[in-house]
Amino acid sequence: MTMKWLAVSHYFCPVNENTHLPPLDAAVKSTCREPFRRVDRFIQLALLGSARCVQDRILSPDCGIYIGSGLGPIGNNIETQQQLIRDGEIPKPFNFINTLGASACFYVAKNLSLNGQNYFISRRRGSLQAVLSAATVDLSLRTIRQALVGVVEEVVFPVSEHRLRQGLRDDVALAEGSHWFLLQADESGSRSMVTKRFVEYGALEVFLKSVWCVGDRLCCASMMGKTEADNIQSCYSVESMSDQFSAFHDSLEAAWLASCMMSHEKGKIFLIDGDSERGWSLFYFGS
Amino acid sequence: MAVDREQLKLELKKLIVTECQKDLRPELIPDDAILFGSGSIYALDSLDALQIALAVKQHYGKRIDGGNQTRMALSCVDSLADFILLDKTD
Amino acid sequence: MPGAYIRGMSLNCALGEDVGSCVSAMKQRLVQTVTLTLNDFNEPLRMPYYRMNDSSELFDPRRYECLIPSVARAAVIQAGLSRDEIRKLPLFIGSSSFSIGLSELSYAKALAQHPQNAIPMPLCGYQDIAVILQQGLGCKGEIYTYNTACTASANALLGALNMIDIGVYRHALVIGVEMINRTSLSGFLGLQILAKTIQPFDLWRQGIVLGEGIGAVVLSADSNSVTRMRVIGGANNCDTWSITTANTDGHSTAIAMRLALKRAGIQPHHTCGIKAHGTATRAGDMAEARGLHHVFENLPPITVLKPYLGHTLGACCLNELVLYAGTLLSGFIPATPGFETPDPVLDLHPLTVEISAPNGHYLLNHFGFAGNNTVLVVEKTA
Structure with missing residues (x-):
């Protein structure tokens, strides 16, 4: 989508x-x-x-x-x-x-x-x-x-x-x-926003590899499966929400995403969530 | 105990302003100004009426419901004061 | 073909503990309310109420864990999902009050024991029902909880329908939950719209009688052997005329109905019946009746179900959908008890006797606080 x-x-x-x-x-x-x-x-x-x-x-x-x-x-x-x-x-x-x-x-x-x-x-x-x-x-x-x-x-x-x-x-x-x-709802031009759903984690991994570029920013959601979040962390420079925000609210993903989009000039912004039961969601925002 | 009608009216104006979150000074509401409807400069509506009714019940023990007679009490500050004082002065 | 199948459904409300017993109680007009007296208010509150028929004390907190998963389980069993499908089942929950009843009890208990340390809203409600359901069913899929007043469970159903339509999920459990709580009872009393009995569209209507109930549907991209109902489409819009009622000129309710019919791909005159929202408030029924007249030149048979199970607020859409589907599948469109004297202003005449239910499309209306209007279209198939 x-x-x-x-x-x-x-x-x-x-x-x-x-x-x-x-x-x-x-x-x-x-x-x-x-x-x-x-x-x-x-x-x-x-x-x-x-x-x-x-x-x-x-x-x-x-x-x-x-x-x-x-x-x-x-x-x-x-x-x-x-x-x-x-x-x-x-x-x-x-x-x-x-x-x-x-x-x-x-x-x-x-x-x-x-x-x-x-x-x-x-x-x-x-x-x-x-x-x-x-x-x-x-x-x-x-x-x-x-x-x-x-x-x-x-x-x-x-x-x-x-x-x-x-x-x-x-x-x-x-x-x-x-x-x-x-x-x-418009697929043309800059500032694209893509939502992808994956049943298997492997498919998400393959997709992420195909679209990731140096300079892109990535964050794993707080409720994401731990093994897979660790795996992503070992392959990409993952940003930590708790490092960026010294204070907590229930939807820090939104704070991270909005602040990235406000300040980021080039590259894509990725948010990944999911586990083996919930399935996998990937949201990414182009500049 | 004698109830000071002027004091009561000022209390009611404050109550209306506070309960309905109106941005105005209570003492500037004339006693006979129409409070509700599009013809009123205060333009209070049925939800405000319920809010005021509950506050009046809690502060003065008088029930304002959907019946015509009690609903008339909410026409203006004067009528509301009359309604509250009705039994107290008996 | 757009839409999704109702592959399993279940209901617990004042009429009975399952769809079969609810439909049979309805046929016999076994409508019953209890009289509630709440002594913990400065002035005791008394009102009629439609309660579920379990043997527990009405405010017993264990009812949440006991009743909610069992309704969901019945729908899931009927749907015949595999163990793996159940484990991954996403939950779409609609409610006005979620677990506020539990929160109230917990706060009241703390106030009685240690008033200095008592914390109001000790439980943050939205997720509690989801956790109870996940633990009870062993499902671990995504959670979506809708809090859009009296349209909440209809919006949960629409959310699930759209996600199935686009292929995000193959199955979804949609559930409406409304359990007794002091916030709703006293809040509606403060709004002065509680009545002694529900008389939808009647000249003498005075308002709502509250009720509790749990309705569940397994919505699926695939049919099974028992499936004969589909949800075809729906629409939601927001009317900012007033926070408590849709515009009484019927303008916004009509837009929602037209849009729902359009998305379902059917013409108004192809509608076999309408399950009206019918809160029996002066303004609510006016907004709905006028909307219906705007959309339908000749009104199809109209039923209001609230006189059978009370107004179950955010759960009313799912509860009434399951009940309506249950009657249609049993072959009849139910009558509306409580409607006796037509209101010439509304010019609307709900069924006073049941009639047979043909296969075809049916419209279900829901209108709530915060300007939320949601209309669903379902199809009874051969």
């Missing part, structure tokens, strides 16, 4: 016990095409990332929206759960409605005047791959001409609780992120 990427945006903000979450109100207000009420932080992150990716571009009316997230609108879910379990109150309507991941899709669609298809999909430690797979399939089937694919992760204070919630050690630094990619 070959298509084209048109634009990318990357927001990554490490936070720790001693910092405050930077307020997003002013940035959202100045970036969005209309002012919004009733939006929580997760929605603000989505609005900000998507608007920065699209900028003033006129989108295809059928452009699909795909938001991926490991934890989703966790801050609002926490507030809602406190209202009803701790305080014994009926949750406030705005809080209740925004417990849904899809509420972020709604506001992104509204801000960009889009009425096409609209999905919120989650996969722990692999939300980018889930939304990219879904979007590229729809682009290949030509059910849509463009796809706006975003991955959003929110941090909620206190940071120590947020670590416990995710089963992380207490020395792990955390980050918020909003990483967006605008894709188009």
Whole structure:
């Protein structure tokens, strides 16, 4: 499946016990095409990332929206759960409605005047791959001409609780992120984006060898089978996400990919994921 | 206990601004300004009505539901104050 | 031929524990709700509810591990997949609440024991259902969890359908899960759209009655000897008119229906029946009825299934798809209990008695919060 990427945006903000979450109100207000009420932080992150990716571009009316997230609108879910379990109150309507991941899709669609298809999909430690797979399939089937694919992760204070919630050690630094990619069903010209699926690892290896060039960048997803990741590492100069990002969120693959695409001028960018049961996915982005 | 109607109205204005996340100063809402619908400069909608209804229930113990009589309470700050004070002044 | 086969399917809802018992309970109109009383709120909440008929206490956390894999297993067994196919089976899950019920219980317990250390949202829900399913079935394929309100499991099905269509997978397990939880019960109460009974498209309709249920489908590129249903196509769109309901002029629901029919390659007048969404809210039914009138010059027979199993939110699409398919394969299109007095504004008349179900195409509507509209087209084959 070959298509084209048109634009990318990357927001990554490490936070720790001693910092405050930077307020997003002013940035959202100045970036969005209309002012919004009733939006929580997760929605603000989505609005900000998507608007920065699209900028003033006129989108295809059928452009699909795909938001991926490991934890989703966790801050609002926490507030809602406190209202009803701790305080014994009926949750406030705005809080209740925004417990849904899809509420972020709604506001992104509204801000960009889009009425096409609209999905919120989650996969722990692999939300980018889930939304990219879904979007590229729809682009290949030509059910849509463009796809706006975003991955959003929110941090909620206190940071120590947020670590416990995710089963992380207490020395792990955390980050918020909003990483967006605008894709188009178009095989011509530069900025190609290719998704390949392989049943067998051997086939992926052969393919990778045939397209890899010196200067290309490559990363193995965090949930990729270990033996095969080690094998790739022995043959190619593999980049480590944890080396590049001193802080963690559930979708670091998206942070890595977006930052590479923002800064990389020549060569291809490869992301590999999979294991013997899931099969193998390879995403690569040309310059 | 006597309830200060003016104080209550200011509280309600603050409640409306906070609950509906409106970017305006509460004291600038006139007591008789229409709050809901396209004819209102505040343009609150049915979801705002539910949000306010729940807050009123939690703060003042008064239930605003879909019935016409109670729904009328949400017309403006004056009517909302009347509705809340209805039994208290009896 | 586009589309994919429903090679196995199963259902657990208020009607019964498998498709056969659900269809037979439906025929006898054995519709039953329980009255819930939740005393842990400052003011006790009371409401009718459609619960699954297992013998466990309604909020028992063990129900997740007990009930969810068993429904999935029944669908997988009917599909006759090999051990290797099961191991690699991808999961497409649709739900509104995922495992929020477990998270609530865990938080409440911590608050009671050590209030100072209690952490809200102690479990991050999306993946828990997938893990329960993978452990219960022994499958280790890719996971896609959809959280798009009341269209979630329809979108999960569409996702699986497209991936099968293009050859990414040969088989996929699609599952809708909605288990009782305090967030949904109290949240909908705050929205003031809970009713005592469900009366879809009726003049006196007042809203929804919630329910729980688990529906599973094995979608496959290949048919087997028992397969007589195919999912042909579908469409999804986003209506930004309001976050709680599609535009009541029916404009966006009509677009979704037209697009689904177009992708399935059929004309509106070739539709043999419609499974309407029919939430029985004032606005929701208006948006759907007007949309139907925009698309269909002569409306095919219409059924709403929520009066049988309640509104099972994100799982409603899969639950209702399996139930509808079960009735069609049993030879009939079901009636809609609860509909008595037509609403002249809607001018829509769901079936009040069951009729026979011919082979052919059927349309299934789903509309949810966040402007999400999803329409599916299935075919009953000879």
